[in-house]
Amino acid sequence: MEKIRVGGILDNSLANGKGLRTVIFLSGCIHKCKGCHNKELQDFNFGIEMTEEEIFNRIEKNAGIIKGVTLSGGDPMEQPMKLVNLCKKIKTLGLNIWCYTGYSFEEILKSDEKSSLLKEVDVLVDGIFDLKSKSEKLKYRGSSNQRIIDVKESLTSKEVVVLDF
Numbered sequence: 806m807e808k809i810r811v812g813g814i815l816d817n818s819l820a821n822g823k824g825l826r827t828v829i830f831l832s833g834c835i836h837k838c839k840g841c842h843n844k845e846l847q848d849f850n851f852g853i854e855m856t857e858e859e860i861f862n863r864i865e866k867n868a869g870i871i872k873g874v875t876l877s878g879g880d881p882m883e884q885p886m887k888l889v890n891l892c893k894k895i896k897t898l899g900l901n902i903w904c905y906t907g908y909s910f911e912e913i914l915k916s917d918e919k920s921s922l923l924k925e926v927d928v929l930v931d932g933i934f935d936l937k938s939k940s941e942k943l944k945y946r947g948s949s950n951q952r953i954i955d956v957k958e959s960l961t962s963k964e965v966v967v968l969d970f
């Protein structure tokens with residue numbers, strides 16, 4: 806099994822999605838947004854390599870207190886196939902999955918690999934960070950162009966269903 810490049814893990818966070826969550830920061834991002842909040846994570850070689858099992862064990866330790874897991878970065882959509890099975894296992898713990906990406910929902914649908922990961926995600930926060938649309942008032946996103954998307958509803962209805970926070 807190919808290893809996953811991880812820039813860091815936050816065991817308990819309230820700022821990266823609804824409820825208390827474990828956040829996995831995946832290394833590597835091509836978007837180069839001005840004002841990027843995690844610039845070192847743009848580097849595909851940043852951080853360490855971890856097995857799916859190592860990451861899952863870390864999550865499992867927190868499973869009693871967290872509501873879900875957030876994939877952030879970097880951009881999780883740069884190593885989608887390595888994350889599909891991990892997401893399936895996370896769901897067996899009764900946890901939901903949020904994913905932050907610089908790609909738009911529509912761009913993800915054009916890629917079979919990225920779509921495979923999308924199907925395992927409950928909530929997608931999509932789009933690049935746009936410094937001009939930045940606002941501290943926004944919850945769970947950095948700039949107003951980004952959308953907090955209900956993935957299951959969107960895939961079923963074939964149009965983007967945005968969640969309001």
Ligand code: SF4
Nearest residue numbers: 834837838841879907
């Ligand atoms: S998508 Fe996120 S991690 Fe990537 S450059 Fe933009 S702000 Fe940084």
